[in-house]
Amino acid sequence: MKIQILGTGCGKCDKLYQNAQQAISELGTDAELEKVSDLSQIMAFGVMTTPALVVDGQVKVTGKVPSADDIKQIIQ
Amino acid sequence: MSTAETQHFSILSVFTKLADWIIYDLCGMTEGDRLAGSLHFFIEDTTKIFTLLIVMIYIIAWARAALNVERVREYLSGKHRVFGYVAAAAFGAITPFCSCSSIPLFLGFTQARIPIGITMSFLITSPIINEVAIVLLGQQLGPEFTVCYVAVGILAGVIGGAFIDLIGAGKYLTPLAAQAANHTTAAQHAERVKMTMRDRHEFARDELKTIFSRVWKWVVIGVGLGAALHGFVPKSFVIKHLSAGQWWTVPSATLLGIPLYSNASGVIPVAKSLIDKGLPIGTALAFMMSTVAASFPEFMMLKQVMKPKLLLIFFLLLLTMFTAVGLIFNLIESAGLLT
Numbered sequence: 001m002k003i004q005i006l007g008t009g010c011g012k013c014d015k016l017y018q019n020a021q022q023a024i025s026e027l028g029t030d031a032e033l034e035k036v037s038d039l040s041q042i043m044a045f046g047v048m049t050t051p052a053l054v055v056d057g058q059v060k061v062t063g064k065v066p067s068a069d070d071i072k073q074i075i076q
Numbered sequence: 077m078s079t080a081e082t083q084h085f086s087i088l089s090v091f092t093k094l095a096d097w098i099i100y101d102l103c104g105m106t107e108g109d110r111l112a113g114s115l116h117f118f119i120e121d122t123t124k125i126f127t128l129l130i131v132m133i134y135i136i137a138w139a140r141a142a143l144n145v146e147r148v149r150e151y152l153s154g155k156h157r158v159f160g161y162v163a164a165a166a167f168g169a170i171t172p173f174c175s176c177s178s179i180p181l182f183l184g185f186t187q188a189r190i191p192i193g194i195t196m197s198f199l200i201t202s203p204i205i206n207e208v209a210i211v212l213l214g215q216q217l218g219p220e221f222t223v224c225y226v227a228v229g230i231l232a233g234v235i236g237g238a239f240i241d242l243i244g245a246g247k248y249l250t251p252l253a254a255q256a257a258n259h260t261t262a263a264q265h266a267e268r269v270k271m272t273m274r275d276r277h278e279f280a281r282d283e284l285k286t287i288f289s290r291v292w293k294w295v296v297i298g299v300g301l302g303a304a305l306h307g308f309v310p311k312s313f314v315i316k317h318l319s320a321g322q323w324w325t326v327p328s329a330t331l332l333g334i335p336l337y338s339n340a341s342g343v344i345p346v347a348k349s350l351i352d353k354g355l356p357i358g359t360a361l362a363f364m365m366s367t368v369a370a371s372f373p374e375f376m377m378l379k380q381v382m383k384p385k386l387l388l389i390f391f392l393l394l395l396t397m398f399t400a401v402g403l404i405f406n407l408i409e410s411a412g413l414l415t
Contacts, residue, residue: 039180043183049144050180064286
């Protein structure tokens, strides 16, 4: 599984990255976590409000920071 | 006074009583003491504002839970221009929006072939008008002033956006933005999200948490500064140096406000206390608008999509618009049309 965090480097994006990291380690799945801060890549996902959470190329959450528990439910 | 009004006042007087209790009973300070007066003012105002904010942010977030920028984009694309500016500014006022998203939003709108000016209308009005600003203005400066502020905020977006299109700003975009304009992936159809009561509650609760944790410090700082100005800056100083007679005070206030980074919650209580001291309302309005509408970090972000020339034009445009607003309102005030 590949999880991507889209964001231009604001505080919320870091928070989302941490939450995703926590969710992955708590689930014990082996998912690849990646930060995407390049604007043209973010645009390619059609996302307009950052941060956004992408799982296997699919945009799941935009414009807010879901908690680690929320993320667990999304990726399970 | 009608019953409704009486009731309204009695509800808000809870905060006066709370401050009475904390200052005079709990801390044992004496009434009439200067410090006690300032502290009383501070506690009464912050508790009142906090309560109003919590209630209003929750209610508004609840109501707009299903509105998102994707739907705004779909609505705006392909609309007539003149209508587009007004609609974009109006959406800017009601859509929740964080300035850290302004660049992806700019590119996303551009991709959907929405003219740059219409996007700018959205981006100009968005930070000026929000529920926090409205609560604070209504509480501190009254409904008349609040209506003027909202009208001017929307008008600034409309005029600013139209001007950007008029000068053909498309020429002054960075390659990144120009690429977005050519890369016309038709805006994906935005799903109309079905929201249950529970979804709305959760959304409103999250919004409340996010917005409140961001603004409470500013309210404390703003009210604190306002209280300090109230107690320690003599009225004669403001009238002598910052009155409407000196025309240059308006552009200077705007110029000072643009790079200054604050949001509405910090600047409104300060403006209120300066207005009480005799600062002309136009000057106050110009300063408030320029402080919240633009900031140094905002310009740094816009640099990614706008060439320096367009950034400069945008800066001068804001400066001119807010200065004009200030001068017009000072004129109206000195003509005695506003009380």
